[in-house]
Amino acid sequence: MAEQLQGRTVFITGSGGVLGSTYVRRMLDEGARVIGSDLPGHRAEALKEAHAGNENFRFYELDVSEEDQVVEIFKRILADGWEPNVVLNNAAITGELLMGAGKGFPDFADLEVKDWEKTMRTNLTAPFMVARQMDRDIVGKYPCTLINVASMYALNGAHHRIYDGMPFKNFSAYGVSKAGIHGLTLWLAGYWADRGATVNTIAPGAVFNGHSDEFQRRVGELIMLNRMAKPDEIADAMLFLASKAAGYMTGQLVNVDGGFSGW
Template sequence: MYAAQFLSGRVALVTGGAGGIGSAVSEALASYGCQVVAADLPTRLGAMDTGGGIEHVALDVTDARDVQQCIEGVVKRHGRLDILVNVAGIVSAGSAQALAEAEWDRVIDINLKGTFLCCQAVIPVMKQQQHGRIINFGSVLGKNGGNPRPWIDPKEQERAGNVAYGVSKAGVHIMTSYLARELAASGVTVNAVAPGPIASAMTTSFPQVLRDLIPVGRMGRAAEVASAVLFLASPESAFITGEVLDVNGGLWSD
């Protein structure tokens, strides 16, 4: 599976490339022959590994003009853009009662609007090519109503409540379905990966009592999420579109 020739020569853009999962996805695609452009905020670019032949670019996914210029730049430099992986996102914790309006807007702006802007910008490129793979990032929290159990321990809600994050990711899930239908006749598939708790800088404060609820008994690894992306990026997934692929250790299934 994932024979190198399947992805060799393809051009991939990975947003959120400086993060743990974004880095893992970029490295996995590059290892199978993709020309990878890893994009992130200018303030985060310094944290990105400069090895592996991965190109790094600055990108603010909430800025439509910046997104358009980034996509145009990739196509100008490499002649095409075959794979878009929308990893860029932020988390937000706390109860719905205490959530500030500005925090709600920030999360929706980055996670949902940012994903849409990147998808929108690659549509004409991929339609012209009559080929493309769009892989969005959802979350188990967009499906399960959140991990905290405030009826057992109200403090769990304050430590790990994620209403804005969950709503943003649920929006990504349904957007994936809509785009999959819109682009199917153009040779473009649109799918999403929905990770559960993944060991990363974003989950260092994830409560142990909630970790214990994961059936496989551990947090996921970024490389395991990257493997799901590799499958959805490959020709082997050509008959799969509009799917939200769970990678959550059994925490949620549907």
């Protein structure tokens, strides 16, 4: 795979999270130049510290929900002499992040419109704005690819019972926004087809991130492989989609979910 990522310059939004930071590490290991971005805070600082001194890594603070910041980001990157030919629309907000630590998780009937709209702004409108800026600044100027990150819940209904008694619930706005992501992929894949750009969606399954044994058991029963994913297992598929080997793929949804979507 290493030679497939040589010459790749990958721009990743939301690169400080569990999956985002894994994509950064793995792509650097495989020979890519990587541009990370995230909100200012401890995740951004940890990412910068992890790759301090690596000449193939650059970091920009970015709030993808702010239109003016998205409009400027590619101009800043290009002005600094980097030309991203792979873009990962990875930034997203989950119910847990939205509610914040220690806050109660609302039932659907109590979900506030402002929280729904904030999720849509980050998870769906922001990827549109990133893609629009790609269209303005890089698409057609050189070959490039966009990878939109969806979820196992993008095209599959949630199993609400597995959240009974858990400190979090399945979040309606998250699944709906992730379903919309693949709609964006399909539209862009055709629109950019004659301009040297490909667009695909990856739909990660349930990724272990400190979940309780009971929750792991409940989720595992819904998955053919009977377990949650390790972050590196999702990254394996992401590396392929970002590589030259995926050059004939566009408009596709790639499920990496251990068989969840097969049942």
